[in-house]
Amino acid sequence: MSQRVNLEAPTPYELRTGQGIHVSEQEVQAALVSGDLGFFHSFTTGSTLDGPGVRIVAWLTGCQFKCLYCHNPDTWKMTNGIPVPLARAVSELRKYRHGLNAMRGGLTISGGEPLMQHKFVCRLFEAAKQLGIHTALDTNGALGHRLTDEQLRLADLVLLDIKSWTPERHQRLVSAPVEPVLDFARRLAAASRPMWLRYVFVPGHSDDYDDIARIAEFARSLGSVQRVDVLPFHQMGGFKWKELGMAYALANVEPPHPSATERACQIFRAAGLKAL
Ligand code: SF4
Numbered sequence: 001m002s003q004r005v006n007l008e009a010p011t012p013y014e015l016r017t018g019q020g021i022h023v024s025e026q027e028v029q030a031a032l033v034s035g036d037l038g039f040f041h042s043f044t045t046g047s048t049l050d051g052p053g054v055r056i057v058a059w060l061t062g063c064q065f066k067c068l069y070c071h072n073p074d075t076w077k078m079t080n081g082i083p084v085p086l087a088r089a090v091s092e093l094r095k096y097r098h099g100l101n102a103m104r105g106g107l108t109i110s111g112g113e114p115l116m117q118h119k120f121v122c123r124l125f126e127a128a129k130q131l132g133i134h135t136a137l138d139t140n141g142a143l144g145h146r147l148t149d150e151q152l153r154l155a156d157l158v159l160l161d162i163k164s165w166t167p168e169r170h171q172r173l174v175s176a177p178v179e180p181v182l183d184f185a186r187r188l189a190a191a192s193r194p195m196w197l198r199y200v201f202v203p204g205h206s207d208d209y210d211d212i213a214r215i216a217e218f219a220r221s222l223g224s225v226q227r228v229d230v231l232p233f234h235q236m237g238g239f240k241w242k243e244l245g246m247a248y249a250l251a252n253v254e255p256p257h258p259s260a261t262e263r264a265c266q267i268f269r270a271a272g273l274k275a276l
Pocket of ligand 1: 063064065066067069070071072073075111112113140174
């Protein structure tokens, strides 16, 4: 029997497992079709990193990637998350409406990979928009084809992770192909949807400056990338791999020197992009 935990967490680096194991596979499948129920690792308040202003971030469970550097491998399995009826999620969100608007923030849905639960995400975004709350989707992009053009517009901003340009390196880093991610980026650009790109910089794994230059050139060509975040690798989620009994290939990797990530930022800036 899992220990029940609060939906709100001080940080997403809390290890959470087995919160939804009492939900049957049939009920999970029904929830994915209807969007009536979402599976949450947690939500956090006060983020200034996951979109403009000050934000609530909903961390959903379920992910089809297996990034070597994942900080939250407990989010991979959907039933590790807390099952939350849509109405409860909306009522939680409503409590923060005035504060979020006063702080020019909004709701960011992250994960895990939120589009594993795309129906729930769309319904929560619809409710947020009815409440006048800015919406951002933080996604690895590979399931973007699940969204209709109309649903794409429910996200005021897409935070799109690009893990690598090179197909072989992308496959090795995340165990999935890069092309669907790039296709989604192109589709967002064609629809003039605002994007922030996110790039995780990991010494020895994603620190190839030629690869980064190719991403920068691609990002420039899209025309709707407002900002690029170069995120330095850290070990805050490293303990989770051990606790989950999973082999962690990056256990001995140190965070990059700030000058190394700054050089990556400069490559994006040289392509005319705002990079932080
Ligand atoms: S896409 Fe995100 S949640 Fe999924 S494995 Fe990669 S880092 Fe982890």
